[in-house]
């Protein structure tokens with residue numbers, strides 16, 4: 001594929017038909033799995049038992065997004081069950097670099113996520129400790145919200161910093177990504193695009209993925 005990835009979020013899928021829903025997105029680069037604990041965000045999804053079954057069932061690798069408190073306690077088990085990447089929130093982590101190192105040791109790509117209003121300049125000196133950085137483009141917690149263009153300067157700054165330092169870190173965006181917003185995120189430096197409603201709301205999810213990827217790489 002290209003250097004642009006589209007990761008459909010199964011938050012927008014039918015949870016009771018997960019196996020069939022996963023089969024509809026077999027052309028995705030990764031499947032984005034949103035774990036919420038009702039504490040870090042005001043919503044609840046599922047934990048490692050469900051994600052373990054998704055890992056066994058999914059035709060594509062898992063990109064796990066942990067919207068939870070105390071990631072030091074919970075994140076490693078998602079790496080251990082075989083997730084390709086595990087992303088925790090900077091706001092929730094006591095020692096983000098130590099946690100990223102632990103995830104890499106287990107064999108996952110290590111990701112760190114920031115909410116729309118969280119600054120990223122503290123990450124510049126430790127970019128190489130992470131495989132991906134997730135800039136949230138909505139307040140985390142729910143699918144179907146509107147993209148926040150005010151997050152783009154932060155993404156652009158991160159992208160320029162990564163380029164300046166020769167870093168290979170992936171820059172991910174999540175929230176409100178659709179045909180009408182993906183180009184601006186791409187232009188600001190994102191290379192990995194999470195899309196929930198834009199993919200699962202389509203009659204042909206794999207076609208929606210291909211079309212989003214094409215719009216991103218333009």
Ligand code: DX5
Pocket residue numbers: 009010011012032034065138139140141142143144145174175176177194195196197198
């Ligand atoms: C929101 C989740 C997202 C969500 C995106 O907190 O992290 O992954 O599923 O959904 P859309 O693409 O519908 O905004």
Ligand code: ZN
Pocket residue numbers: 009032033034065174194
């Ligand atoms: Zn997410």
